[in-house]
Amino acid sequence: MSDNHKIVLEGVSKAFGPNHVLDGVNLEIERGESMAIIGQSGSGKSVTLKCILGLIKPDSGAIRVDGEDLLSMRSRDLARVRAKFGMLFQGSALFDSLPIWRNVTFALTQGRQRETAKMRRIATENLERVGLGSNVLDLRPSELSGGMQKRVALARAIAPRPEIIFFDEPTTGLDPIRADVINDLIVELVEDLGVTALTITHDMASARKIAHRVAMLYQGKIIWRGPRDRLYDSGNPYVDQFVQGRAEGPIR
Known part of the structure; x- marks a missing residue:
């Protein structure tokens, strides 16, 4: 494994009863990189995030942060690694x-x-x-x-x-102008603070602006990953259909 990898997911699988939400997810995120995971609702984006955060335990696979496997750690070590995390929740989740x-x-x-x-x-x-x-x-x-x-x-x-910030649908509920302001802020903060960022989103404008690389999750697997400027030129029919929002295509 490269020393430059901040987060590594290897063969991460998770089923809820007969529903196999994650089916061997493999992903590497480098230090200081901003990565976005895109995919339909129900594709497993949130479950992937919750597995990294330790809110859900995968059935199999490995999740490493700075080379340490979170799934085999004692709680004290886990708390130490989680102290590296910052989180922006979907609905802001402020305390009223x-x-x-x-x-x-x-x-x-x-x-x-x-x-x-x-x-x-x-x-x-x-x-x-x-x-x-x-x-x-x-x-x-x-x-x-x-x-x-x-x-x-x-x-x-x-x-x-934090060393790592997770963004859960950061622009949900905002109009396009306010969403763009938040995207700009995220880019600025990630660069200024030198953090590693992982965003889950189905907002293509957001993915293109805030991520260095984008990965697409489909039926529990990462089916494509690449630099953000290849998002609309991926050569992958599933990605093409999703980013262009077309009803016709391999995704049903």
Whole structure:
């Protein structure tokens, strides 16, 4: 295995009863690379992400981060590796009962009240990185627009300075202009912070903008991977049909 691989999935399989969602997924993501996994709803994108995060245990295969196999680790080692992760959830998943500054610093405090002045300063710095001012610190998430909530969620994802950030459908629920703003922010943050990024999305504009490489998941397998500029010129009939949104083709 290359020393430059940050995340490696080898033969990862997962079935729920008779439904084989993942059927031997193989994928390598390099350090500092932004990778997007595309595919239909139900193709296994979310299950792949949850397997890496440790929320679902695969039936077989290996998942390695920095060369360490997550599936054979003791819980203490697993916690150490997971501390490298940051996450932007699909619906932003902010805590409605907490002010914005406590949302942003949640991973640093585990939700406990401590070092208030320091945490407010950290929140301010991270909000500035995503284009929000200190005027939102004491607001509740419900007082912000969907686009602003997404920015707060981004600020929360980067606050612990993770080595790897996972983006789960980052533009869902946003109009095309606000979605493009979020895509630009993600590109900027990934480059500035030097993180490795894995995005799952069915938004082709998002995949093309934020990923260096794209992989397509179909019927539980990665059926194509390549640089983002080959996405519309892949030579793969399944990818062509999916990215062009055509009803006719091999995908039923």
